[in-house]
Amino acid sequence: MKVLRWQWLAVPVCAGVLGALGWAAFTPVQSSSREALFEIPDGTWERRMSGDLVEILPSEIRLTLGVQDVLLLRNLDRVPQVFGPTVMMPRQSFRLPFEVASSYQFACTAHASGQMTVIVEPQPLSPWARVRWRAIQLWAAAT
Amino acid sequence: MKHAILLLATWLLCAAAVAADDGAALKAGVFEPARLAPAFTLEGSDGSPLALERYRGKVVLLGFGFTSCAEVCPITLLTLAQARKLLGAQADELQVVYVTVDPERDDTARMKRYLAAFDPSFVGGTGTDAQLAAVRKEYGIAASKQAGRDGSFSHSSFVYLIDRVGRLRALMPYGRPPEDYAHDVGILLASP
Numbered sequence: 001m002k003v004l005r006w007q008w009l010a011v012p013v014c015a016g017v018l019g020a021l022g023w024a025a026f027t028p029v030q031s032s033s034r035e036a037l038f039e040i041p042d043g044t045w046e047r048r049m050s051g052d053l054v055e056i057l058p059s060e061i062r063l064t065l066g067v068q069d070v071l072l073l074r075n076l077d078r079v080p081q082v083f084g085p086t087v088m089m090p091r092q093s094f095r096l097p098f099e100v101a102s103s104y105q106f107a108c109t110a111h112a113s114g115q116m117t118v119i120v121e122p123q124p125l126s127p128w129a130r131v132r133w134r135a136i137q138l139w140a141a142a143t
Numbered sequence: 144m145k146h147a148i149l150l151l152a153t154w155l156l157c158a159a160a161v162a163a164d165d166g167a168a169l170k171a172g173v174f175e176p177a178r179l180a181p182a183f184t185l186e187g188s189d190g191s192p193l194a195l196e197r198y199r200g201k202v203v204l205l206g207f208g209f210t211s212c213a214e215v216c217p218i219t220l221l222t223l224a225q226a227r228k229l230l231g232a233q234a235d236e237l238q239v240v241y242v243t244v245d246p247e248r249d250d251t252a253r254m255k256r257y258l259a260a261f262d263p264s265f266v267g268g269t270g271t272d273a274q275l276a277a278v279r280k281e282y283g284i285a286a287s288k289q290a291g292r293d294g295s296f297s298h299s300s301f302v303y304l305i306d307r308v309g310r311l312r313a314l315m316p317y318g319r320p321p322e323d324y325a326h327d328v329g330i331l332l333a334s335p
Contacts, residue, residue, distance in 0.1 A: 071172075082283050085172075085283070085299065085301055085314065085316070086172075086282075086283040086301075086314055087281070087282065087283030088174075089178055092174055092175065092176065092178070093174070093175045094172055094173070094174055094175075094314070095172060095173045095175065096171075096172030096173075096314070096316070097170065097172075099170070102318070104316055104318070106299075106301075106316070
């Protein structure tokens with residue numbers, strides 16, 4: 001039986017894909033920090049006053065329990081800012097840990113919708129959940 | 144040897160005090176550094192002027208809402224009442240303050256009746272539109288009347304935690320259980 005060149009190539013490619021899937025499924029998900037940090041840079045108020053529509057906080061934030069489950073907001077500007085759900089003084093930070101997977105709605109005047117949503121997903125413990133979590137992270141990083 | 148044990152015991156006590164005061168240990172969202180809670184004076188549902196200074200020495204849970212609220216406020220107030228019960232003997236060191244966003248309907252008598260249904264120790268605050276708007280601005284509270292919903296309001300639903308010396312220490316998002324409040328109030332009561 002004649003084996004085509006592409007069939008020879010398919011063997012290492014398949015092995016690679018299976019290896020990557022195995023790694024994604026069985027390696028526990030970890031993060032270098034449990035904190036998802038969002039900062040208001042210095043000068044934001046001045047930029048807004050000059051008409052620049054600075055978006056400082058996404059209207060939807062996704063966190064994962066046990067991996068990255070602490071929302072950390074920091075106001076580095078020189079004036080108080082409404083940031084997420086609250087008013088933050090200059091150089092003040094706000095650290096909010098989450099322990100339950102759910103979707104949390106916060107009133108946030110910094111957004112046109114007036115709302116900020118924090119979606120906290122369960123810790124990916126099963127092989128399929130790990131693969132899915134890594135695929136979503138990969139997709140988010142690529143887009 | 145005795146000195147060494149005494150030194151170790153002192154160090155452990157200090158470490159425990161620091162750990163008890165460690166903001167990261169709270170289940171609520173923590174402000175760092177903590178600032179003094181903005182002062183205000185409103186009409187209190189207990190018949191006295193409502194000012195935070197009245198409650199220095201206690202931990203204050205400060206929330207915003209209105210007595211006709213059908214969705215958020217009853218759940219928040221029930222949670223706070225349950226948290227107060229969980230504190231047992233320390234309950235008297237906790238003061239719940241609820242400031243209305245609906246001064247048109249919420250006078251002091253109405254607030255007193257409403258809050259007493261949850262816990263008679265709760266104190267409500269009301270005032271003029273301008274007074275309440277100023278307080279909301281200081282605390283970053285959003286409140287707006289919902290069109291076509293019989294005078295209902297959409298409003299921020301979190302609760303602020305203010306420590307014994309009047310510092311705004313943390314913010315508890317809506318929906319957290321009474322155990323989380325009792326846990327955090329316990330930590331704030333234990334801190335100097």
